[in-house]
Amino acid sequence: MIELAPDISFKKQIEKISGSSLSTCMQCGTCSVVCNLSPDVKPFPRKEMIYAGWGMKNKLLGNPDLWLCHQCGDCSTRCPRGVNPGEVLAATRELSYRSYATPGFFGKMLSRPVLLPMALIIPVIVIAAIIFLAGTLEIPDGPVNYSRFFPHSWLNASFTLLTLLSYSFATIGFRRFWNDLQNSGLGETSRKRGFFTSFWKVKNDILAHNRFTKCESNRGRQLAHFLVFYGFVLLLIVTLYAIYAAITERYPLELDNPFKILGNLSSLMLFSGIGIMIYMRIAKKEGSEKSSYSDWLFLVALLLLTFSGVVVEAARFLNWSAAYYLYFFHLVCVWFVIIYLPHTKFGHVIYRTLAMTFAFSINRK
Numbered sequence: 001m002i003e004l005a006p007d008i009s010f011k012k013q014i015e016k017i018s019g020s021s022l023s024t025c026m027q028c029g030t031c032s033v034v035c036n037l038s039p040d041v042k043p044f045p046r047k048e049m050i051y052a053g054w055g056m057k058n059k060l061l062g063n064p065d066l067w068l069c070h071q072c073g074d075c076s077t078r079c080p081r082g083v084n085p086g087e088v089l090a091a092t093r094e095l096s097y098r099s100y101a102t103p104g105f106f107g108k109m110l111s112r113p114v115l116l117p118m119a120l121i122i123p124v125i126v127i128a129a130i131i132f133l134a135g136t137l138e139i140p141d142g143p144v145n146y147s148r149f150f151p152h153s154w155l156n157a158s159f160t161l162l163t164l165l166s167y168s169f170a171t172i173g174f175r176r177f178w179n180d181l182q183n184s185g186l187g188e189t190s191r192k193r194g195f196f197t198s199f200w201k202v203k204n205d206i207l208a209h210n211r212f213t214k215c216e217s218n219r220g221r222q223l224a225h226f227l228v229f230y231g232f233v234l235l236l237i238v239t240l241y242a243i244y245a246a247i248t249e250r251y252p253l254e255l256d257n258p259f260k261i262l263g264n265l266s267s268l269m270l271f272s273g274i275g276i277m278i279y280m281r282i283a284k285k286e287g288s289e290k291s292s293y294s295d296w297l298f299l300v301a302l303l304l305l306t307f308s309g310v311v312v313e314a315a316r317f318l319n320w321s322a323a324y325y326l327y328f329f330h331l332v333c334v335w336f337v338i339i340y341l342p343h344t345k346f347g348h349v350i351y352r353t354l355a356m357t358f359a360f361s362i363n364r365k
């Protein structure tokens with residue numbers, strides 16, 4: 001028996017984010033039929049359209065099928081009523097990760113434009129305070145050397161600590177999400193595989209971005225996601241090496257250092273991936289994603305992070321007078337993307353991985 005617990009405000013939130021009128025759905029089921037990712041048993045997104053139309057929050061927030069959808073838009077293109085089920089699932093995913101954000105305040109702060117100044121002021125104040133404590137809060141004379149403004153030991157220690165703190169809290173939310181996946185009513189006949197076995201299997205799908213290849217309406221998304229994903233992975237590898245180089249006093253890196261070349265390659269990949277994503281959103285190609293505030297916040301933050309990283313590098317080699325201000329701005333961007341990661345759209349990478357792992361564990365293909 002399905003427990004009905006309608007929440008009309010939840011329905012209205014979905015409608016507001018997705019721009020869809022849920023009452024227009026006539027439950028024809030076309031969306032589930034055309035979806036190449038939907039399983040044969042209890043297919044999506046038709047059932048989610050019922051849940052959304054009834055404001056059944058408890059059936060949606062921890063629903064693994066939300067995350068099996070890769071927002072290709074095939075269902076939205078074919079929906080005879082113009083309801084845009086793909087957008088409805090995207091909006092529900094957004095409400096889902098917001099609800100699991102821990103502490104909850106981060107979820108609110110990063111989803112409301114009116115709270116954007118606060119989301120920016122927090123890193124500005126904290127970073128300035130750390131530099132002040134390091135005793136270097138002034139613009140140094142002479143050739144640009146960022147470590148004289150923010151000593152690398154302070155930078156590495158403080159950002160590592162803050163990132164670990166943010167992710168430790170976020171893990172509480174991931175744990176709640178995992179529990180809700182298990183109570184979602186899918187796979188009630190008990191799980192067939194363990195977490196690690198399932199994760200090991202789905203990782204190939206995730207790394208190869210295989211599921212995007214099944215989309216028909218919106219093929220450019222696979223390339224864009226691929227470039228952003230691997231551009232970011234490369235950037236993380238380069239950052240880890242930079243920390244190691246700073247500890248062993250080999251920093252800054254010269255232009256011909258292999259890790260510097262890798263860093264520039266990752267910037268190129270990120271620019272290209274983000275560029276395709278922004279183009280597809282602005283051009284609003286048929287079946288492409290519509291854009292919510294959270295979508296734009298993530299894209300603009302990642303773009304500014306990449307752009308400011310390149311500018312900061314140029315400022316060091318060319319000894320620009322504004323170098324230290326640009327560097328400070330870059331650090332705020334780093335905070336925004338890395339430390340806030342679990343609570344922004346970037347958190348998809350974790351929620352989707354968990355949901356795909358769960359789906360595999362219950363043999364939901």
Ligand code: SF4
Binds near residue numbers: 025083
């Ligand atoms: S969302 Fe559209 S395609 Fe899906 S059941 Fe409703 S009317 Fe049919």
Ligand code: SF4
Binds near residue numbers: 085
């Ligand atoms: S957007 Fe694509 S993957 Fe998602 S439900 Fe629709 S057809 Fe399926």
